[in-house]
Amino acid sequence: MGFKEPTPIQEKIIPILLETDRDVTGLAQTGTGKTAAFGLPLVDLVDTSSRDIQAIVLCPTRELCLQSNREMENFARFDKDLKLVPVYGGKDMGSQIRSLKMKPQILVATPGRLVDMIKRGLADISKLRYLVLDEADIMLNMGFRDELDYILSEAPDGRQTLLFSATMPPEVARIASKYMNNPIEVSVGKKNSGTDTIEHYYYLVQARDRYNALKRLVDFNPGIYGLVFCRTRADTQMIADKMIKDGYSADALHGDMSQQQREYVMKKFRDQSLQILVATDIAARGLDVNNLSHVIHYELPDDIESYNHRSGRTGRAGRRGTSCAIVNMREKYKIKRIENTLGRKILEAPVPLGEDICEQQLMHLIDRVQNVDVDEEQIAPYIGIIEDKLREVDRDSLLKQFISMEFNRFLTYYGQQQDLKPVKMDNSRDRDRGGRDSRDSRGGRDGGRDSRGGRDGGRDGGRDSNVRYVHMNLNLGHSDRISPQHIISLINRSTKGSKVPIGRIDIGPTKSSVQIDANYAEVVEQAVSKVPFGDKTIEVDVQKGPTSSFGGHSGSSGSGGSGGYRGGDRGGDRGGDRGGSRGGSRGGAPYNKGNAGKGHPRRKFQ
Known part of the structure; x- marks a missing residue:
């Protein structure tokens, strides 16, 4: 299965589940191995001689439900008597009813569809032994409070409940207090904090320049493999359409797409056939990719927990990652609030200049040439033909023509574009918006004209x-x-x-x-x-x-x-x-x- 040693959350959770019947709250960021932390013990603990539903894993989205089910099926692939069934909305209920008639021991479900199944008498949870709430904060943010209350109240009292969450807002704490019995709290990192493998930056721009700033960030990072987060489905589709039109390897992921469309796009992104995925917060929850280089917040979310969840998509499995927020002047006050919650500084950075972007792209091209694998046998029949065609071209001309063929579009585009000018903050407005630190971001108390180099700063x-x-x-x-x-x-x-x-x-x-x-x-x-x-x-x-x-x-x-x-x-x-x-x-x-x-x-x- 590829496991060499347990992650911190697995090291703490697995022994508790195997050796005790205590309830557990697990606080950990996304990408820390939570599914294996509860999935491996559940596969071992359920009684395969019984055809009752013994374990339920609740997930906030269809994608995460299917992902968790796939992982647990992988854990159980050598146990032919263990049956798992995913139950989620957005799919014909008839096929899921037929699956339930197979008498699975483990259900992986979204809250709304599971409530429907219970009320219709199609899912009997009276013999339930284990109930897992995965991404509890997200389920509550999505409005599943009533469904969670119903499921928790219907489940038998003797069950063992496991609650996993990246953050601990009041609603999650209420669930733990009301429905869990003296739970053991397991925490990997601080509550509501980010991971140390992620560098955080923000780019202050005029609202009208937001899309141009996004393009410059992507162009400045030729090897980017990242997620761009938008707040609404309409904005997500609009930005993805504009990026595709402008020649980027991009696509959209949001709730207005059919399940089949979403699975197709996510497969392309996982396969790295796409470089950029523009997504809403909820749609991206089921995306399990560990090697993202960047997360870009096209717009900041309203709540800090969502910023933390978004950023946690990169910097996983010990890799380094970068979180970039494109911020207009009216949003800047949110940066201070996020910093206070994360307990770390989000550094202000300038939007890349056109000259710098062109240099990045040129060096990227040269590196590709340097690092390309040459198959001598495959190209041998063509070498003579190529040498004949290029016989009249000297080395310097050939080099210039080669570079120009790949590179001219960047020189032409950015040669015609004005660089985005740094946004100058109004100190009084920023203080009214929630911070006294706006002077610091321009050089402390003396951050006026002189500290920026006068008129020519x-x-x-x-x-x-x-x-x-x-x-x-x-x-x-x-x-x-x-x-x-x-x-x-x-x-x-x-x-x-x-x-x-x-x-x-x-x-x-x-x-x-x-x-x-x-x-x-x-x-x-x-x-x-x-x-x-x-x-x-x-x-x-x-x-x-x-x-x-x-x-x-x-x-x-x-x-x-x-x-x-x-x-x-x-x-x-x-x-x-x-x-x-x-x-x-x-x-x-x-x-x-x-x-x-x-x-x-x-x-x-x-």
């Missing part, structure tokens, strides 16, 4: 052309799903606010090179060495000889030149196989709280 923003850099090599690369934001954040955290100027960041398959101000080289080396990153311990090698000046922002961690970015093999309509990429991140000053919103040094393409 948008172009030079404190640029110091006299910074001398050395190269710091790290044992992290594309294979570790590292990004410039991760490196910048790592240095920020490790040096505790030293504001280290950073120049170019280059990311290769297994290693990265970062330009560091020579004056800070020893500090950074000592701070970053031996820091854990995923399943690795970071190793640092600093080349002591300074490089030439590279125009970093003075006194700011993560500033200056263009850097690297990771990729991944992504299919899609926009350029075939999307391999690893490098180059192009414009340093990290935007990600340092004291320098958010400052300008970038710019370089012309040669």
